Amino acid sequence: xxxxxxxxxxxxxxxxxxxxxxxxxxxxxxxxxxxxxxxxxxxxxxxxxxxxxxxxxxxxxxxxxxxxxxxxxxxxxxxxxxxxxxxxxxxxxxxxxxxxxxxxxxxxxxxxxxxxxxxxxxxxxxxxxxxxxxxxxxxxxxxxxxxxxxxxxxxxxxxxxxxxxxxxxxxxxxxxxxxxxxxxxxxxxxxxxxxxxxxxxxxxxxxxxxxxxxxxxxxxxxxxxxxxxxxxxxxxxxxxxxxxxxxxxxxxxxxxxxxxxxxxx
Amino acid sequence: xxxxxxxxxxxxxxxxxxxxxxxxxxxxxxxxxxxxxxxxxxxxxxxxxxxxxxxxxxxxxxxxxxxxxxxxxxxxxxxxxxxxxxxxxxxxxxxxxxxxxxxxxxxxxxxxxxxxxxxxxxxxxxxxxxxxxxxxxxxxxxxxxxxxxxxxxxxxxxxxxxxxxxxxxxxxxxxxxxxxx
Numbered sequence: 030x031x032x033x034x035x036x037x038x039x040x041x042x043x044x045x046x047x048x049x050x051x052x053x054x055x056x057x058x059x060x061x062x063x064x065x066x067x068x069x070x071x072x073x074x075x076x077x078x079x080x081x082x083x084x085x086x087x088x089x090x091x092x093x094x095x096x097x098x099x100x101x102x103x104x105x106x107x108x109x110x111x112x113x114x115x116x117x118x119x120x121x122x123x124x125x126x127x128x129x130x131x132x133x134x135x136x137x138x139x140x141x142x143x144x145x146x147x148x149x150x151x152x153x154x155x156x157x158x159x160x161x162x163x164x165x166x167x168x169x170x171x172x173x174x175x176x177x178x179x180x181x182x183x184x185x186x187x188x189x190x191x192x193x194x195x196x197x198x199x200x201x202x203x204x205x206x207x208x209x210x211x212x213x214x215x216x217x218x219x220x221x222x223x224x225x226x227x228x229x230x231x232x233x234x235x236x237x238x239x240x241x242x243x244x245x246x247x248x249x250x251x252x253x254x255x256x257x258x259x260x261x262x263x264x265x266x267x268x269x270x271x272x273x274x275x276x277x278x279x280x281x282x283x284x285x286x287x288x289x290x291x292x293x294x
Numbered sequence: 295x296x297x298x299x300x301x302x303x304x305x306x307x308x309x310x311x312x313x314x315x316x317x318x319x320x321x322x323x324x325x326x327x328x329x330x331x332x333x334x335x336x337x338x339x340x341x342x343x344x345x346x347x348x349x350x351x352x353x354x355x356x357x358x359x360x361x362x363x364x365x366x367x368x369x370x371x372x373x374x375x376x377x378x379x380x381x382x383x384x385x386x387x388x389x390x391x392x393x394x395x396x397x398x399x400x401x402x403x404x405x406x407x408x409x410x411x412x413x414x415x416x417x418x419x420x421x422x423x424x425x426x427x428x429x430x431x432x433x434x435x436x437x438x439x440x441x442x443x444x445x446x447x448x449x450x451x452x453x454x455x456x457x458x459x460x461x462x463x464x465x466x467x468x469x470x471x472x473x474x475x
């Protein structure tokens with residue numbers, strides 16, 4: 030561990046970004062509180078968790094802007110726009126949380142995405158982890174969650190998630206476009222991407238828990254696993270290739286960044 | 295008076311440099327500012343300054359300089375900007391950014407509008423008019439955030455006054471290129 034890092038389950042991660050004292054910042058999912066469904070505190074916790082994840086996404090995009098002043102201007106513009114989008118998402122989720130009787134700091138939060146992404150010291154690698162993996166996963170999760178909220182009768186929250194989903198697709202799309210472009214210009218970028226993705230896989234593996242593990246709310250982790258549908262339409266809009274979407278139905282894939290192979294039209 | 299294309303390019307390139315600086319300052323502060331409402335405000339405004347920098351950068355090319363030609367402001371002004379960046383408390387950051395530097399930058403944009411030929415240089419004028427409208431809105435959004443978080447401590451008056459005096463002591467922040475027009 031250094032002044033800028035922390036060690037969680039044997040994995041060195043970037044130290045947490047600043048949070049207000051009202052937040053209980055934890056370091057692993059098992060320390061979070063979670064309940065199945067979206068009724069009452071289960072719903073508020075999901076919004077609270079999502080709000081903190083969106084905040085982390087602002088922070089990651091902002092840190093990329095600060096760390097890579099020589100990145101192509103058009104890419105910096107995309108990152109700047111992403112900062113604004115993620116800020117709106119945090120804001121709208123905070124407001125919805127309050128409307129539902131919740132408040133900041135009501136539940137523990139964790140900053141795993143920040144911790145992993147900031148350990149990577151090149152921009153293609155960060156885009157591969159944050160935008161092309163975490164946010165692409167969010168395309169699937171939001172596609173599923175908005176249905177869950179709507180089925181529960183909460184159209185307001187479902188509509189909020191629908192709006193966020195549209196923005197997230199654009200974030201994944203620009204990362205796909207730029208990684209492809211950078212790889213075509215310099216094939217060694219592919220090594221940076223591969224290294225970043227390998228690090229993420231190792232971190233994910235280290236964070237896995239036993240089947241009978243329970244979280245801080247006493248809920249069995251297995252019970253919490255949401256049946257997430259792969260959002261094929263959303264992923265194609267985000268310019269994953271059809272091959273990649275097929276692959277992600279089995280596992281996450283990165284084929285389109287190989288020069289001369291990928292590329293949706 | 296600003297009369298030549300080269301002078302205009304230098305001014306607009308400096309406006310771009312300052313806009314990029316303001317964007318990067320907010321970007322640097324977002325992860326290290328604890329208060330969520332302040333983080334959200336900064337995150338939204340990063341995009342505003344990026345758009346300003348982009349418009350200024352396209353205009354420099356029209357003014358016979360490179361696309362996204364960028365000039366740093368004169369050293370004394372750059373020093374004031376560095377003082378702002380070094381702020382660590384949220385109140386210092388917000389007040390220094392919105393009440394001192396952004397106000398000062400806006401007044402310099404207005405001065406440019408008074409000094410340039412508004413017909414010959416109409417594209418620059420239109421950009422600056424839009425940017426000034428954005429700055430007014432950003433300052434209103436900052437006030438709204440402050441109203442939502444009245445508990446946020448304000449920046450120390452002495453520090454803010456010193457920062458104000460430093461920028462006021464720089465009559466023109468454009469570092470003009472040497473050579474013929």
